[in-house]
Every structure is written in structure tokens, then in C-alpha cells.
Amino acid sequence: MLTREEWLPLARKLDWDYSYVREDEVFPEVISGRPWLPHSEWKDWEESFKTSYREYVDNQYEKDMAVQAVHDAVGRIENVEKLALPWLNSLKVHAAALPLAEFTGVVGNLRGARFGRDSAWRTMATFGALDEYRHTQIPLLLFHPLLRLDSQFDWAHKFYHTNNWFAVAARHFFDELTVGQNAIEFHIATNVVLETGFTNLQFVGLASLARESSDHMFERMVTSIQTDEARHAQIGHPVLATVMKHDPKYAQYLVDKWFWRNWRLFSILTGLSIDYLTALEQRPYSFKEFMEEWIIDQFLRTLDEFGLEKPWYWDLLLDELDIYHHMIYASAYSYRATLWFNFVIPGPAERKWLRQKYPKYWDDMDAVWEQISERWRTVGPGPANEFAVHGTAMPTFCDLCQLPLSAGTPRKNTARVLVHEGRKYIFCSEPCQWIFLREPERYASHTDIVKRVLSGEAPAQLPNLLTEYFNLTPDTWGKDVHNGDYEWLGARKDSAA
Amino acid sequence: MVITSGSELEKTLPLSLLGPTFMPVPLYGFLQGDTVGLLILADDGDTLEALARKLQAAASLRVAARDPLRVVYHDKIMDPAMTVAQAGFEALDRFDVLSGSK
Numbered sequence: 001m002l003t004r005e006e007w008l009p010l011a012r013k014l015d016w017d018y019s020y021v022r023e024d025e026v027f028p029e030v031i032s033g034r035p036w037l038p039h040s041e042w043k044d045w046e047e048s049f050k051t052s053y054r055e056y057v058d059n060q061y062e063k064d065m066a067v068q069a070v071h072d073a074v075g076r077i078e079n080v081e082k083l084a085l086p087w088l089n090s091l092k093v094h095a096a097a098l099p100l101a102e103f104t105g106v107v108g109n110l111r112g113a114r115f116g117r118d119s120a121w122r123t124m125a126t127f128g129a130l131d132e133y134r135h136t137q138i139p140l141l142l143f144h145p146l147l148r149l150d151s152q153f154d155w156a157h158k159f160y161h162t163n164n165w166f167a168v169a170a171r172h173f174f175d176e177l178t179v180g181q182n183a184i185e186f187h188i189a190t191n192v193v194l195e196t197g198f199t200n201l202q203f204v205g206l207a208s209l210a211r212e213s214s215d216h217m218f219e220r221m222v223t224s225i226q227t228d229e230a231r232h233a234q235i236g237h238p239v240l241a242t243v244m245k246h247d248p249k250y251a252q253y254l255v256d257k258w259f260w261r262n263w264r265l266f267s268i269l270t271g272l273s274i275d276y277l278t279a280l281e282q283r284p285y286s287f288k289e290f291m292e293e294w295i296i297d298q299f300l301r302t303l304d305e306f307g308l309e310k311p312w313y314w315d316l317l318l319d320e321l322d323i324y325h326h327m328i329y330a331s332a333y334s335y336r337a338t339l340w341f342n343f344v345i346p347g348p349a350e351r352k353w354l355r356q357k358y359p360k361y362w363d364d365m366d367a368v369w370e371q372i373s374e375r376w377r378t379v380g381p382g383p384a385n386e387f388a389v390h391g392t393a394m395p396t397f398c399d400l401c402q403l404p405l406s407a408g409t410p411r412k413n414t415a416r417v418l419v420h421e422g423r424k425y426i427f428c429s430e431p432c433q434w435i436f437l438r439e440p441e442r443y444a445s446h447t448d449i450v451k452r453v454l455s456g457e458a459p460a461q462l463p464n465l466l467t468e469y470f471n472l473t474p475d476t477w478g479k480d481v482h483n484g485d486y487e488w489l490g491a492r493k494d495s496a497a
Numbered sequence: 498m499v500i501t502s503g504s505e506l507e508k509t510l511p512l513s514l515l516g517p518t519f520m521p522v523p524l525y526g527f528l529q530g531d532t533v534g535l536l537i538l539a540d541d542g543d544t545l546e547a548l549a550r551k552l553q554a555a556a557s558l559r560v561a562a563r564d565p566l567r568v569v570y571h572d573k574i575m576d577p578a579m580t581v582a583q584a585g586f587e588a589l590d591r592f593d594v595l596s597g598s599k
Contacts, residue, residue, distance in 0.1 A: 371561050393556070396525055405533060410529070412529075417591050
């Protein structure tokens, strides 16, 4: 019987030299990725965390049993009903965004499992695909039954099947990242940038918030997922090292591009949960603090490890830590019926905390919340007044990230118009325009929600847009959690009178 | 469910409902103090003052009304009496509105 150490090299390195086909026929550049190199350049590919199939199955079984045990103990509807309302709505965000995105990760890993350039890489990608399938099934299993509690949980499965504006943005991201991507770009973008960096936001940051919010089911689920991520994220590092050796400019481009694209999406997914949809007394840190500790510092160490430079937009990114997700949240609150979860207005205590954590631009954001609050004071609380405290003009979207044109600050929005081959585009920021111009053939034909409305593809009337195009209903479209009935709103009104 | 009366969206869209003499110009409007750009359907005969008022009304949920309003187009402060056509606005251009004293 071979020892583990004797068995692993035998099981991992399985390639032979092809005699009857050319190597570039087996691994075409268009799908294996570039730079295209002969196998001799990849044969020393080595993952830092090695596992055998038997170990993999044993470990996954134990992890699934642990999740099941927690689900049986604290994951029932009656447990979920006890959670704070804002946190429950944070759950709806992740219930929708997570499962099917993870399934696209199955597709991306399977591409690596077939078109990765070394057998050890392909073996690890096979495990990665199984991981991602697990990450699809578990949240679907846990979240979708909650629609008996709240019909907005229907979006755990429905989200990516709609043309909801946020679903359009998420599909635009994941289709490129995972579904339509060559093996090299997929593993650098997904493993090195997303999983080494940004999934910490989801699986470490949110796990911590879930614990503080007494949501032990969610905490266990994301912690369990993170153990898989930590293993298969290692695939990307030796891929990046080889690309750096042969084409460092391309490696830098891929890292710069995907760090920005990830930032855009995850600042919304996680930023709103940490700074708005978690009760104030349950926030252990701000989104910015978490980004600085878990993402920025770690990313800089990764860059240093590979001899990469900071992205050219680094100062801009650091500035956005103070403002971008606040701009998005206030905009989304005022168009909450276009989404599938409910929102809360930050009250005086929350705004004091936000000012303390985000002093740079909070004065401008505070003015926005004061204005929204004043509208509720004027019309009075109640479900019937939801649309009296709701945006009516069409909001606008970036032609790259597909997210609202909410970058910059309230004083100076950084949106920019570009004419490219006779067609007009608008981007929320310079990095989004830069990514577009590096690969216009990839992005130019996509139309954002505004252009779909203008062309007649999407309905122009808000009720029709919500129901026919965004697939929402009066039951499921977003509302204020309290329908504007905040004690502090009345108190302020009384004291002002 | 009734949306709000006087909705800018209902007033300005869809294009097919607009009168035959109306030349709609969809523009990206950014009001200083706001958190998102808005689609504003201008009439090419609108003055820039009227255009600024349209954007101000559309953003009123988030931004308190302040005067005076100044329209910025291609980095220049424009004459508020000019019309959208005279100012050379084209579909899907960006304009900004600054409000309050400098």
C-alpha cells in the first residue's frame, strides 16, 4: 500500500506526450487561454493544498453533515422568523445572488478541468467544480423553502432568470467571469482575485455579521463554503505565476480588470449588508474597515508575491471605499420597488455611526437621507404611501458594469460619455471605460436597461417595467421595512414643531 | 397600484406617446447633491432653465430644491435662456445641474 505522499504525485501527474494529435488541438488557445505555451512550461504546475479523491469525499461528507446538523437545530422557519428585519433582508440579497452564481462557477471549473494545461490543475479544477455544485445546492436547499415565510425568498431561484436590473448586472459579471471564459483568465480572475480576495467579504465578513445577528444557520453555511474556497482558490496562483513569467503585462491587465469588476459587484452585495442591513449594535466593523483589513491588505500582499504593480486606479478605489456603496444604497432605497428585498432608512443613531466611520463625504449623504426622511414626514407612514417616497424618473446605468451611475460623490458624479464606432456609451467611472476600451468586441453589443427602454424592448411605464420586465409583483417588490413608520421620524417632527 | 401622480416617468415616456411636433432628446442628467444620474427626456425647444427644473423635480426625493440653477454642458456653464436645440444637445449626452449659491 502506498503512503499518501507516495500516492499523490502518482495520482496528480497524468499527462503524456501526444503523438496522434497536436497539443494546440487538444488545448486550443481560444478556450485554454493565453499565453499559449507548450506543456513543458506547465508541467511543474503545483497546487499548495493537495488532496486525494478519498480525502475530498470524506471531508465534504463531514462538512455537509455539520451543515445539516445546524440546519436541523436552528435553521427552521421559526428560527428565521426571530431574526431582525433588516438582516432578514440581507439574507434575501444573498439568497438570490449566491446559488446560481456558484453554479456558473461549476461551468468555469469544468472548463479548467478539461482545458487546464496540466493534469494536476485539471484534477483540482474537477474538485473545484464539485465544490461549486455544493455551493449551489446548499443555499438553494436552505433558502428556497423560506418562501413559505416570505415570498421574496422566491428569488433564491428566480433572480438570474429575470431582467431585473441587478440581475442584468450580475449576469453580465458572472457570464464573463465564469461561463464564457477561457481557462487561464477564469482561474486568475476567479481564484486569485475573487476567491482569494472578495469572497472573504462574503464568507468571513458575513459569517461574522451572521453570528452577531444570531443567524447561526447562515454563519455555518458560509463558513462551510469558505473552507472549500480556501482550497480551490489555490488553483489560480500557479496559473498566475506562469502567466507572469511569460506575459507580465497581460497578467497585470487581468488582475487590474478583475479587481475592479469584483469591487463593483461586491461593494454592493456586502457593503449594503454590513453598513445598512445589520442592526447597529450587531455591526462589529464598518464595510470600509473590513475591506481595508481583509481585502486591501491581502490583495497588496498577493500583488507583492507575484511582482505585480498596484492597479493604476488604486487611489480612486481607496476613495470609493468612503462613498460608492453609500451612493448605491441611497439610490436603491429611492428605487426600492425595482428590487426583491426591503430597505431600512438609517436613523439618527445609524447616521451618527456612519458619520464616524465615513467622515470624508458623510455630510453630503446625510443631506440625502434628511431629504428622504422629510418626504416620509410630509406624506406620513404606511404602505399606501410607499410610492410617494419613491423615485419616478428613470435611473441610469453603466454600459460596462450595468450598475447605476452612482460613482463619484454627490457633488461630482464621475459618469463619462464615450462615442465608440458611432455609438454612444456611458460609464460610471474611468476604470469601467478603460475595461470597455481594452476589449470593446466583448462588451459593445450589450444594451443596458435605459437603452432597452428607449428602444421599446423594455416597458417605459414603471408598473409595467416592474412586473413585466423585472418579474416583480406587489408582494415581492421592495418596500421600506417599516413603511416609513420610524419612531425617530415622528419624534423629530414633534420636536421641530 | 397607483404610482405617484405627476410621475416624471409617466410624463416623459414612452416616446411613442409624444406629440408629432415634439422632438424628444433623451439625456443623462446629474444634479449636484444627488446619488444617481437620471434619464431626462427633454424637448428640443425647452430652455436650459426648464431642463434644469425637470431634473430638479425628478431628483426631489433625494435633493432639496435650491436656487439658482446652472446647467453645465461640456464643462461650460450655459446660458439658461438657450434652448436644448440651440445649445447643441444630442441624444444621450450628459449634462449637469449645479444648484444654490457658488
